[in-house]
Amino acid sequence: DQQVKQNSPSLSVQEGRISILNCDYTNSMFDYFLWYKKYPAEGPTFLISISSIKDKNEDGRFTVFLNKSAKHLSLHIVPSQPGDSAVYFCAARSGGYQKVTFGIGTKLQVIP
């Protein structure tokens, strides 16, 4: 039972345009959501997060939107840069527990 779902395995975007990565979750107990970025042969690195009490969090070119009623969140990257090409994992946790549940990841390719 996959509680965090990333239904798009890959995404290609032109440099300078917006990249939108989507994530859905099924566990209503999740109250904190994270996005991680992973380059080949490296571990995931934390990118941005959002608490369930918010619906938007912005950090530079990265913005995460949360729609609790739809159990959906998205990561927007604008403008997209070739260096953003990586696998992006959506993750969630609940109740202050440290355990993080990951999605399967979406591979983003930004085309110069």
Added chain:
Amino acid sequence: GAVVSQHPSRVICKSGTSVKIECRSLDFQATTMFWYRQFPKQSLMLMATSNEGSKATYEQGVEKDKFLINHASLTLSTLTVTSAHPEDSSFYICSADRDSANNEQFFGPGTRLTVL
């Protein structure tokens, strides 16, 4: 950012042997470390939570006698895959929790295990 290292980065072993993977937090102390496994085309799956000085907490379906975890210090946790079999071949990643209040885990680069 905080740095977490893993050693070895890649290991190939024969079926039936044991393999030890080390996870170190290089510039911070980690009370809690986590071990994940990732099979091809699947997500990172938490195997166990390792707490310094106490027994690890294993996720459902993970054999604690097969995957031995030792968290002997605030900067080192080890995962030993005992009597490895080809189905144990996977990518193993550890992470360390530097500050629980910030809900941020720092990941190691991972270890690719291949069991022949």
